[in-house]
Amino acid sequence: MAITNGPLLNSVPAPQQQTLVTNYLDFNQDMGWAQQYLPDLMEQEAEVFGPRTISGFLSQVGAEEAMSADQVIWSEQSRLHLSYKGHIHHVTTNGGQIDIDSDIDEASGFTATKHGIRINDTVIVANSQGVVKCLVSAVSGARIDVKPFEAASLNAAGITSTGTSKETTILVYGSEYAKGVGYNQKGAASTVESRGANEPDFKTFSNKPIIMKDYYEVSGSDTARIGWVETTGETGQSGYMWYLKAEADTRARFTDYLEMAMLEGEKGLDATAETAVDDFLYGADGGERVGTEGLFAAITSRGNITSGVTGVNAATDLAEFDAILAEFDKQGAIEENMMFVNRATSLAMDDMLASMNSYGAGGTSYGVFDNSEDMALNLGFSGFRRGSYDFYKSDFRYLNDLATRGGINAAAGANAIRGVIVPAGTSTVYDQMLGKNLKRPFLHVRYRASQTDDRRMKTWVTGSVGAATSALDAMQIHMLSERCLVTQGANNFMLMK
Numbered sequence: 001m002a003i004t005n006g007p008l009l010n011s012v013p014a015p016q017q018q019t020l021v022t023n024y025l026d027f028n029q030d031m032g033w034a035q036q037y038l039p040d041l042m043e044q045e046a047e048v049f050g051p052r053t054i055s056g057f058l059s060q061v062g063a064e065e066a067m068s069a070d071q072v073i074w075s076e077q078s079r080l081h082l083s084y085k086g087h088i089h090h091v092t093t094n095g096g097q098i099d100i101d102s103d104i105d106e107a108s109g110f111t112a113t114k115h116g117i118r119i120n121d122t123v124i125v126a127n128s129q130g131v132v133k134c135l136v137s138a139v140s141g142a143r144i145d146v147k148p149f150e151a152a153s154l155n156a157a158g159i160t161s162t163g164t165s166k167e168t169t170i171l172v173y174g175s176e177y178a179k180g181v182g183y184n185q186k187g188a189a190s191t192v193e194s195r196g197a198n199e200p201d202f203k204t205f206s207n208k209p210i211i212m213k214d215y216y217e218v219s220g221s222d223t224a225r226i227g228w229v230e231t232t233g234e235t236g237q238s239g240y241m242w243y244l245k246a247e248a249d250t251r252a253r254f255t256d257y258l259e260m261a262m263l264e265g266e267k268g269l270d271a272t273a274e275t276a277v278d279d280f281l282y283g284a285d286g287g288e289r290v291g292t293e294g295l296f297a298a299i300t301s302r303g304n305i306t307s308g309v310t311g312v313n314a315a316t317d318l319a320e321f322d323a324i325l326a327e328f329d330k331q332g333a334i335e336e337n338m339m340f341v342n343r344a345t346s347l348a349m350d351d352m353l354a355s356m357n358s359y360g361a362g363g364t365s366y367g368v369f370d371n372s373e374d375m376a377l378n379l380g381f382s383g384f385r386r387g388s389y390d391f392y393k394s395d396f397r398y399l400n401d402l403a404t405r406g407g408i409n410a411a412a413g414a415n416a417i418r419g420v421i422v423p424a425g426t427s428t429v430y431d432q433m434l435g436k437n438l439k440r441p442f443l444h445v446r447y448r449a450s451q452t453d454d455r456r457m458k459t460w461v462t463g464s465v466g467a468a469t470s471a472l473d474a475m476q477i478h479m480l481s482e483r484c485l486v487t488q489g490a491n492n493f494m495l496m497k
Helices: 057-061 242-264 276-282 295-302 318-330 343-355 405-415
Strands: 062-067 072-077 083-090 096-103 121-127 130-140 143-148 167-175 202-207 210-219 304-306 336-341 383-386 389-395 419-423 426-431 436-441 443-448 458-463 474-487 494-496
Touching: 057 242, 057 336, 057 443, 072 474, 096 167, 202 474, 210 242, 242 295, 242 474, 295 304, 295 419, 295 474, 295 494, 304 318, 318 383, 318 389, 318 494, 336 343, 343 389
Parallel strands: 062 443, 304 494, 336 389
Antiparallel strands: 072 202, 072 426, 083 096, 083 167, 096 143, 121 130, 121 167, 130 143, 210 474, 336 419, 383 389, 419 494, 426 436, 443 474, 458 474
16 A cells, blocks of 8 residues: 655745745735635644654653763773683694684773783683683783693694684683692692783773754844734744744754754764864864764664664564564663664554464454453553563654654665664763762763853843844844763663664
């Protein structure tokens, strides 16, 4: 079945910088005042698109907090246990040698020579050829010597391939010492080798706020103009003056931009690698880093992405959620998660959950309620539990609206964003500005503020209308905000494409 949009569908962006017949009523255009009967004019403007704003996502999952610096820096804990990736360097007659390549997360900046494996550690060595438990007998930089417990060598245990093409995982699971042997002694012999203490590691991330501006202007003469139609808007304004609606629409659109920028923001290259945006904003050799890291960019670079198991709208299959659970098990294993999805994915989830119901084929029993003959049938689900995880589902208007991501997704194909999974609750991080650990929502907005100026959502009026501030025969309403989004623990987020 195909749906054809009507030819007069009002999907063209309304704001324009000139007065046209499309944005005011002109009785002279078609009929003229000389006709016998004037039209019956309906006074109130029709709201044909329902609520037009898309903001509200961040208010549900995050918080806002003031900051006074040009950037926000936070640190996140590293994993507690020692697990690394490497490759077999050499297979000896009484053991083997392994080279450490990276940590298990392949974190940028990892130095292989600073791994935490020490002599007398017991490790699991695993690759596609087998899994062998060994004792570490020597450590030299990024290279460790291991001796298998149940075989004379790695070769005898079945691990024979060497080189970087054979990825190997090394997991420390304990240690073993001979009787009467100290930390720095090698086995029963008296040879002394260095074994330092392991220090906790952490990862540091940063983001910078961006300055957003907009304004609305109306001439002094037009502020006294009375319109024929009573206008309304999302923020509760009403009246017969067009500029009241235009100013409120500008404000509502700017409020949406504040959230959209936190979702879609992209951080430019560092100051040593200038881009065209950097040159435009700050000039050549400006040395500034432009942009800010939004939610989608943070999840793409530091989080998880699922494209489904069976293609687009793979939420019709529990296999996708089982794969998501397996990935969350590898990360923080946060049990409660909120899903914000587009309409197609939401309906596909409803159908998937309904198919799990033994009465689903008859269409009589969806969910935990009684569908009596005197009530409307509820065919939707707001959440479900799979394994030890709870998922709460909500429609994400931003991904549905034709004028926002909904229109982009229609043309993006496989790159369309169909939803995002956000962990519920708070995380503990070290704030370098305050110098202490704090509990904050995984998502929160930082805005610039001080005792002198609060730039969370700053508004001021200039011109000669009302309280005159200049000789300009107009009223200008200015809006400004300086903010950025902090995405903590992005490894616990999932972007659904």
